[in-house]
Amino acid sequence: MSSVVVTGAAKGIGAGIVEAFAGAGWSVVAVDRDRAPLEQTASRLGGTKQVVTLAGDVADRATNDAAVKLAIDRFGGLDAAVGNAGVTLPKLIDETTPDEFDRLFAINVKALMYLAQAAHTALAKSRGSLIVIASKTGLVAQRNSPIYVATKGAAVQLARALALDWAPEGIRVNAVCPGIVDTPMLKQFIDAMQDPAASRREHEQAQPLGRLATAAEVASAVLFLASPAAGFITGVALPVDGGFTAQ
Numbered sequence: 001m002s003s004v005v006v007t008g009a010a011k012g013i014g015a016g017i018v019e020a021f022a023g024a025g026w027s028v029v030a031v032d033r034d035r036a037p038l039e040q041t042a043s044r045l046g047g048t049k050q051v052v053t054l055a056g057d058v059a060d061r062a063t064n065d066a067a068v069k070l071a072i073d074r075f076g077g078l079d080a081a082v083g084n085a086g087v088t089l090p091k092l093i094d095e096t097t098p099d100e101f102d103r104l105f106a107i108n109v110k111a112l113m114y115l116a117q118a119a120h121t122a123l124a125k126s127r128g129s130l131i132v133i134a135s136k137t138g139l140v141a142q143r144n145s146p147i148y149v150a151t152k153g154a155a156v157q158l159a160r161a162l163a164l165d166w167a168p169e170g171i172r173v174n175a176v177c178p179g180i181v182d183t184p185m186l187k188q189f190i191d192a193m194q195d196p197a198a199s200r201r202e203h204e205q206a207q208p209l210g211r212l213a214t215a216a217e218v219a220s221a222v223l224f225l226a227s228p229a230a231g232f233i234t235g236v237a238l239p240v241d242g243g244f245t246a247q
């Protein structure tokens with residue numbers, strides 16, 4: 001049975017990824033700093049046998065090491081790692097403090113380095129894959145969140161660079177770039193706008209398909225990239241954005 005570590009697994013896209021992998025028969029180590037919703041997600045998916053949980057902050061190297069160790073101890077190895085945990089910062093640059101900058105890069109970028117470092121040996125053994133959840137904003141910019149956009153550009157380029165470095169070991173590395181997805185993070189972003197209802201309509205209409213994506217739609221792209229069906233795909237940044245970046 002294949003096994004995967006998924007970070008940011010309690011809610012939103014991460015919970016959708018856990019559900020998709022568990023549904024496809026994978027064993028999952030689900031990691032999140034928010035313990036209660038993490039346990040709820042795991043128990044919704046049928047208890048702790050196939051989905052084990054780990055509460056911790058991905059910005060700590062120890063959390064990533066422990067997640068990979070748990071996969072190896074419980075499931076005998078690691079076939080994929082999904083760096084999904086992320087936070088937003090809807091602030092203009094003049095309002096952004098150095099601490100906010102550091103925290104955003106620690107969660108959205110440095111944690112991906114820790115996950116990659118923790119998973120490297122195990123993925124080389126399984127000839128597995130690393131998948132980074134970046135964003136369409138890693139491909140095209142958006143207004144009002146310059147530091148968030150910068151972290152997502154870094155995540156895309158980290159995935160591409162690792163794809164080159166790890167290709168000789170047979171490890172594939174890809175980024176998934178979601179458009180606007182209906183999750184708690186989106187709600188937080190929209191609620192920070194002056195007119196949240198109008199902002200939600202704007203977000204829906206901004207995507208050529210005319211609606212928000214679901215977490216399940218992002219998750220199915222992640223599952224595809226982790227599967228043998230994507231065996232010759234590495235170094236891509238795959239938009240799952242209803243056509244947004246085609247405009």
Ligand SMILES: NC(=O)c1ccc[n+]([C@@H]2O[C@H](COP(=O)([O-])OP(=O)(O)OC[C@H]3O[C@@H](n4cnc5c(N)ncnc54)[C@H](O)[C@@H]3O)[C@@H](O)[C@H]2O)c1
Binds near residue numbers: 033057181
């Ligand atoms: N929602 C969107 O429209 C959208 C669009 C593009 C990209 N993304 C990206 O997708 C990923 C998931 O976003 P989402 O919308 O599901 O967010 P969300 O806020 O709904 O869920 C994120 C999860 O990550 C966890 N998390 C955050 N920081 C953590 C940390 N330091 N350690 C451990 N867990 C942590 C949270 O507790 C939460 O359970 C993020 O990387 C985000 O940037 C989201």
